[in-house]
Structures are given as C-alpha cells and as structure tokens.
Amino acid sequence: MKISEKEQRKIRVVLLDDHPLVMEGLRNRLEKEPDIEVPRTFGDPRELLAGIEDCRPDVLIMDIFMPHMSGFELGRALKERYGHSLKIILLSGYTYDEFYNKAYELGVHAYLSKQSTYAQIINAIRQSMLGHALVSEKMLAKAVDPLTPAELEVLKQVAEEKTNKEIALLFSISQRTVEYHLNAINQKLGVKSRIGAVVKGYETGLLGSLPLTEDDQR
Numbered sequence: 001m002k003i004s005e006k007e008q009r010k011i012r013v014v015l016l017d018d019h020p021l022v023m024e025g026l027r028n029r030l031e032k033e034p035d036i037e038v039p040r041t042f043g044d045p046r047e048l049l050a051g052i053e054d055c056r057p058d059v060l061i062m063d064i065f066m067p068h069m070s071g072f073e074l075g076r077a078l079k080e081r082y083g084h085s086l087k088i089i090l091l092s093g094y095t096y097d098e099f100y101n102k103a104y105e106l107g108v109h110a111y112l113s114k115q116s117t118y119a120q121i122i123n124a125i126r127q128s129m130l131g132h133a134l135v136s137e138k139m140l141a142k143a144v145d146p147l148t149p150a151e152l153e154v155l156k157q158v159a160e161e162k163t164n165k166e167i168a169l170l171f172s173i174s175q176r177t178v179e180y181h182l183n184a185i186n187q188k189l190g191v192k193s194r195i196g197a198v199v200k201g202y203e204t205g206l207l208g209s210l211p212l213t214e215d216d217q218r
Contacts, residue, residue: 009035010034010035010036010037011035011036011037011058011059011125011126011129012037012038012039012055012056012057012058012059013030013036013037013038013057013058013059013060013061013125014038014039014040014041014042014048014052014055014057014059014060014061015027015038015041015042015060015061015062016041016042016043016045016048016060016061016062016063016066016074017041017043017062017063017066017091018043018044018063018066018067019063020043022114023041023043024041026061026118026121027041029118030118030121030122030125033122035126036122036125039055039057040054040055044066044067044068045066045067045068045069045073045074046068046069048060048074049074049077052078057086058086058087058129059086059087059088059089059125059128059129060078060086060087060088060089061089061090061091061121061125062074062075062088062089062090062091063090063091063092064090064091064092064094064099065092071090071092072102072103072106075088075090075103075106075107075108076106079106079107084107084131087109087125087128087129088106088107088108088109089108089109089110089111089112089121089124089125089128090103090108090110090111090112091112091113091114091116091121092111092112092113092114093113093114093115095113099111104133108133109124109127109128109132109133109134110124110127110128110133110134112124112134123202123203127203134203134204146188147185147188147206148184150171150181151181151184151185151188152206153171154167154171154178154181154182154185155185155197155198155201155206155207156207157170158182158194158197158198159198159201159202159207164178164179164182182194182197185197189201189204
C-alpha cells in the first residue's frame with residue numbers, strides 16, 4: 001500500500017515515563033493530531049536505549065526522574081548518539097533553576113512543567129521540529145529585561161489581533177507611542193515581528209496558556 005505524502009510528513013514522537021496512566025493519556029491525545037504519530041512508549045530508560053533504533057523518533061518526550069537512569073543522563077547519551085536529529089522535550093514537576101540550566105546546556109528543545117496543557121506540549125513538539133527551543137518565562141526573566149506593565153498590556157492587545165490604531169484609542173495614547181512599545185517588546189523578547197512577539201509571549205507564559213482546542217476541552 002502506497003504511503004500518502006501527508007503520512008510521510010508525520011512527526012514521530014516517542015514517550016518515556018514510568019507512570020503508565022500519564023503516558024497513555026498523552027499518547028492518546030497526541031495521536032489525535034493529523035501530523036503526529038506515537039510509534040512506541042517506554043517505561044524504562046534501558047528499554048528505550050535498546051529499542052530506539054527500531055522506531056527512529058523525531059522527538060522524545062520524557063520525565064527527568066526515572067528508575068535506573070535520570071533524564072539528564074539519558075539525554076546526554078542520546079545527544080552524543082543522535083545530536084540535533086533527535087529533539088528532546090523534558091516534562092517535570094520540578095522548576096529549580098539548576099534543572100533549567102542543566103537541561104538547556106544539554107541541548108533540549110523544551111523543559112515543560114507536568115502541569116502544562118496538551119496544547120502547550122503539542123506546540124513544543126512542532127516548534128522543536130522547526131529548530132526552536134522554548135524558553136520558560138522564568139528563564140526569559142533572567143535573560144532579558146522584563147516587560148513593563150504598559151508593554152505587557154500592548155502585547156495582550158496584539159495577541160487579540162488589534163491594530164496599532166485600535167490599541168492607541170484603547171489606551172488613549174498616540175500610535176507613535178504604540179510603535180515605541182512594540183519596538184521595546186520585540187527587542188526584549190528577541191523577535192522581529194508582531195507575530196513573533198505573540199508566539200514568544202505564549203511560549204514563555206507571558207500571555208498565559210495557549211488557547212485550548214475543542215479536543216483539549218474534553
């Protein structure tokens with residue numbers, strides 16, 4: 001049977017977690033996405049090391065603390081073997097600075113809280129395939145100046161697709177002032193466009209969680 005072009009483009013995601021219920025819930029949700037497939041799940045890092053060649057994933061989503069080997073140890077071994085061809089997303093209930101630093105030094109594409117929504121995880125998968133590393137709001141605050149309250153309000157209006165003129169009328173300021181705010185926002189977030197600022201705003205949590213899809217609300 002000939003494989004369609006659409007099926008060939010699917011992102012192959014492998015899951016590693018020693019909590020079966022959590023893993024199966026995520027697997028079931030990911031497989032509802034037309035561009036994602038989950039060829040296999042693992043409950044033990046040693047099993048993954050032995051079986052990863054058979055499934056050749058694009059993305060690995062895993063917990064940090066597991067039996068026999070930590071996610072950091074496993075990630076280092078996999079990065080040495082596969083380099084950037086394997087995207088790694090860490091899910092953890094811990095938000096210590098040292099964990100963030102260690103993860104991004106290792107070369108992971110995202111370090112997400114286990115409280116993340118399915119929409120945020122799916123976004124991280126797709127962004128990782130574009131080569132983007134998602135940096136948390138906590139890490140961003142250490143890397144750049146935080147947005148002022150006025151800049152954050154402007155960013156929220158941009159996310160709602162308001163024009164510069166509409167934003168100026170809403171806050172009783174000039175369009176030139178809106179432009180100044182947007183330039184400052186782009187510089188602080190390290191982006192070059194309105195769309196880039198909104199994407200970074202959601203990635204870092206400045207704009208809250210990504211809007212939920214109908215499937216996420218079920």
